[in-house]
Amino acid sequence: MKYSDKNKPMVCMMTQSTCYRQTKKMQIKGVLWHSTGANNPTLKRYVQPDDNAADREAMLALLGTNAYKNDWNHKTVQAGLNAWIGKLADGSVAAVQTMPWEYRPWGCGSGSKGSCNNGWIQFEICEDGLNDEDYFAKVYKEACELTAYLCRIYGIDPKGSVDLNGVKVPTILCHADSHKLGLGSNHGDVLHWFPKFGKSMESVREDVAALMSASSAVPTDQMPVADKVSDPEKYIWDYLMGKIGNAAGVAGLMGNLYAESGLKSNNLQNSYNKRLNISDEDYTRLVDGDNYPDFIKDKAGYGLAQWTFWSRKKDLLEFAKRQGKSIGDLQMQLDFLWKEMNDSYPAVLVVLKGADNVRQASDAVLLWYERPADQSEAVQVKRAGYGEKYLKKYDEGSVPSSSGMSNADCPFLVKVTAEDLRIRKGVGTDTKWTGKYVPPGVYTIVEVKDGKGSEAGWGRLKSGAGWIALDYCKRV
Ligand SMILES: [Zn+2]
Known part of the structure; x- marks a missing residue:
């Protein structure tokens, strides 16, 4: 699982919205998925920090700025979700929490038998044109990760069901499901999108359960061992x-x-x-x-x-x-x-x-x-x-060892041990990230250049995928 107590999802509380300020708390029963129904995959369209947030500048750097100010952090928007999933400013996909989990969302509306707003944590997935398999795979994975995390912290069985007003409701469902059960307004999300790529809410439940069982080991928060007085x-x-x-x-x-x-x-x-x-x-x-x-x-x-x-x-x-x-x-x-x-x-x-x-x-x-x-x-x-x-x-693992990694040594082999070494389109941390990481392993470097952010220089991968910082590589 990606998220845990130690690594919580990103937070940008939208406390200026009417839902945030006026909604009630709820007993959490499950997680309900939405997708926006509009072609705009960027989070900044919907999620922006408060005008006076202490970290406003930093948050805007991450999210990007909504120049039209039509995001949902305003009292005029009569809806509110607990989280959003979409693209950050750098193009990577992330989940952002926008209300406390126990706050009742104004999400799925209601039907003849009541509303899943009473008990279901709800998030929106930002839709694109619904034809990009890569984007779909990323937001689907992120949504499963977020749901697995919520199931873990609230003790929810991802394949279970609960009773609401005499209706048997799956713990995990989507807006369209809630409508069919008489517990939501007449919307089709997410079922107008997921089947295009072979997914359904049934596969969601399976995938969430699989994530949870794969990481059932209880993480132990390591306590510092050094003596605080002497060192x-x-x-x-x-x-x-x-x-x-x-x-x-x-x-x-x-x-x-x-x-x-x-x-x-x-x-x-x-x-x-x-x-x-x-x-x-x-x-x-x-x-x-x-x-x-x-x-x-x-x-x-x-x-x-x-x-x-x-x-x-x-x-x-x-x-x-x-x-x-x-x-x-x-x-x-x-x-x-x-x-x-x-x-x-x-x-x-x-x-x-x-x-x-x-x-x-x-x-x-x-x-x-x-x-x-x-x-x-x-x-x-x-x-x-x-x-x-x-x-x-x-951090011994990161000591730059630039010996034998100059342009004159090319081509040469390096071992990558870091799990999140970014592949960039150019030389330096000021160039664009390709969106991909180098999986740990051994790679051939065919060219070396100096650039921002790496003392040992930047190495071009033989595969043509881009450039990586040699500070985090060892020559083999
Ligand atoms: Zn919806």
Whole structure:
């Protein structure tokens, strides 16, 4: 299964919509599939962040911007779904959650016997022209993955059925099914589309069940093992790897934390050490003892991420008190950072989990999370440089070994071990992604060029599929 507690679907809550603001909660019984009935496969047509979302810029970079402002995050739209599936700005297919799962969607309408809006989590799949088999395969797979995840977290049997108003209803069904049962309005989705490619809601149930049984092993959330007192750097690396699971993303985040605080969780912004004539330790002690009432509003950066803005310092202080920990406690600050990222900066997290180089991850944290006064190219390079050091130190698999991988050595064989190494159309991370990854294995490189985002250079695959970053390859 693609999604789990550790890797949740992307989130862009559309809290400005009337459905989000006025709907009730429900007891979850199953999952109902829709497709839009309009030829527009892009998510941005329907899904946009709130005007004041903390991660609005980052989310728009992922989704793309709806120039017509006719998305569904407006009070004028009298419908609302729990999620959407379609194309992100880079053309890849993703699911995006837009309402909490237990919020009753305004989705399938009602029939003579009631409505599946009462109990079924609902999502829309963005339709294209209905002739592209590749697009269909991708959205179908993504919808099965999302459904399997929901079945797992809510204990739903994908092949089961439940009672609603005396009607026996399959746990997984589509809008057209709900109409046939007298529990939805007269729509044909998704059955005007799926049979063209040999799929049905019956195959959906089979495919979801197969996904679930293939990953029945319970994932164990690995606890950091390093001693937080003796080696905070390693402790932070292990903690974040356990959460993010992508070394380039962790390194990019850690490089920024280093730039902010030197990775010292009791670090008070240096200018305030002078101005208040106080050490980091004494400041921390005063706050812990409730003897420094100005903590929230003194505008002094504090802690790993140098939290500065009053509302964030207030949240940090309350979080520490709830945990019964010192304001300078490393573990508490990491928990807080993680909570803050999940609650308010989910788009940054998407970048950290998917980044294929440190600079990409570091820039996302710098520009969208830390947002210091100076965000210049020089600062971007410097922070990414800190991150590269952590990557080299802790992620042995990614140490660039460029020996014997120059253009003069061509052709040569390389081994790819990363599972998500992107094939690009050109040389550098600033060129287009082909939409494909290189499956782990051995490949022939026929040409090498320098380009952005790879110290070892870019290698052209003999197959003609495109270029890959040699940083993540070993010559064999
Ligand atoms: Zn529908």
